[in-house]
Amino acid sequence: MTQRPWPCWSLLRARKKTIAARRARAVVAYDGTNYSGFQRQANAPSVQAALEEAIREVTGEKAGVIGAGRTDAGVHGTGQVIAFDTAWIEDEAPPETDREQRCAGDLQRALNAVLPADIAVRELRLAAPDFHPRYDAVSRQYRYTxxxxxxxxxxxxxxxxxxxxxxxxxxxxxxxxxxxxxxxxxxxxxxxxxxxxxxxxxxxxx
Missing domain, CATH: 3.30.70.660 (Pseudouridine synthase I, catalytic domain, C-terminal subdomain)
Structure with missing residues (x-):
């Protein structure tokens, strides 16, 4: 696992007790040219697999990424909403506090540091434990150029x-x-x- 000098991760590693996982909501953008689509594939690169590998490299956690939708091979995304569970953001940080926001910002920067150049996390914050990007979506927008x-x-x-x-x-x-x-x-x-x-x-x- 790659060691990163992120304050919240250093705090998490130093604590002895088990840290409860919390649900993170992120908005990602990607150039789909080099991917078989968003959804994980057995023998082909996918955006979902790249995101999960970045989470594993940064946090050491094997987190499953949930997407709001599935794009096909070669299709790009500018605002794909995803969710995953992580213990990176400490469970004792009260919701919507400066400390929680700093930890979420640290995680966003850490993920962008290890993700491929054609994928980026545009924003990241905590969400309700039952938040689901697909089932909680109100609408979706598609653009054909x-x-x-x-x-x-x-x-x-x-x-x-x-x-x-x-x-x-x-x-x-x-x-x-x-x-x-x-x-x-x-x-x-x-x-x-x-x-x-x-x-x-x-x-x-x-």
């Missing part, structure tokens, strides 16, 4: 779809408007057992 130009852009190739010809933006807007409302998306994939395939789209526009 089209690079519309005669010649492709080497800098945009991993973050957009290149379309050389002219786009009929009015027709695109009309088609997008048809998605707004409540629809059954069963034809787009197989949901986890027991989940409904009906979703409500709040906005859709180009």
């Amino acid at each position: 089209v690079y519309n130009a005669p010649v492709r852009s080497p800098l945009a190739r991993w973050h957009s779809l290149h379309v050389m010809g002219a786009l009929d933006v009015n027709a695109m807007q009309e088609a997008a408007a048809l998605l707004v409302g409540e629809h059954d998306f069963a034809a787009f994939g197989r949901p986890p057992t027991g989940d409904s395939t009906v979703r409500r789209v709040l906005t859709a526009e180009w």
